[in-house]
Amino acid sequence: SQKIEQNSEALNIQEGKTATLTCNYTNYSPAYLQWYRQDPGRGPVFLLLIRENEKEKRKERLKVTFDTTLKQSLFHITASQPADSATYLCALGGGDSSYKLIFGSGTRLLVRP
Amino acid sequence: EPEVTQTPSHQVTQMGQEVILRCVPISNHLYFYWYRQILGQKVEFLVSFYNNEISEKSEIFDDQFSVERPDGSNFTLKIRSTKLEDSAMYFCASSVGVETQYFGPGTRLLVL
DSSP states (O other): OOEEEEOOSOEEEETTSOEEEEEEEESOOOSEEEEEEEOTTSOOEEEEEEETTOSEEEETTEEEEEETTTTEEEEEESSOOGGGOEEEEEEEEOGGGOOOEEEOOOEEEEEEO | OOOOEEEOSEEEEOTTOOEEEEEEOOTTOOEEEEEEEOTTSOEEEEEEEETTEEEEEOTTOOTTEEEEOOSSSOEEEEESSOOGGGOEEEEEEEESSSSOOEEOOOEEEEEO
8 A cells, every 4th residue: 555654753953954854655656746734733734736747846945856766755944944843744646546635644843943 | 815614623522423524615626525634643535526426535434424515615524423433633625626635724523
């Protein structure tokens, strides 16, 4: 069955540094990959989508890369701020003509002032 | 900016009771979904709905679950006879096409 792995340990960084989060997957060929932010007790908030034929996407301080050979996506937040502290979820979709999103367990990011 | 809304925000029920969770998707969206997240676990897909019918469902979505779009704006999830293990956060999502899904704030369901 499909498996998605995100850093299980929390990522603790200093304000102003770049945070890099990893999403690895197996047994699946997604048509696209999405990153969401989730705060405690809240719903996932969409951040970025990258398709299988795209290598990199940027939006303001966010950058996503997608390597379908390595089956990996990297999510970067540059010039991180304490307000970026949250759990970041990787979600795969579009494989096997399916509409559903398959989520990773998320990586908790803590940005220290 | 348009948002998905869900009611109620919290629901406490007794085991065996029926619950209905309500969602108002974003108005021009065509695809609707329910997901759930048990405390401390991953977000899990339950069901997708398009053109007034279920397009896909997971193994979790058994005969105790049903979905309905009773009018042009609401999308509901019904659990006929709740179990303790149904306690979770339930998220509704909607999308224009099949890609980017926008999630609501969730309903926290507690089954006692």
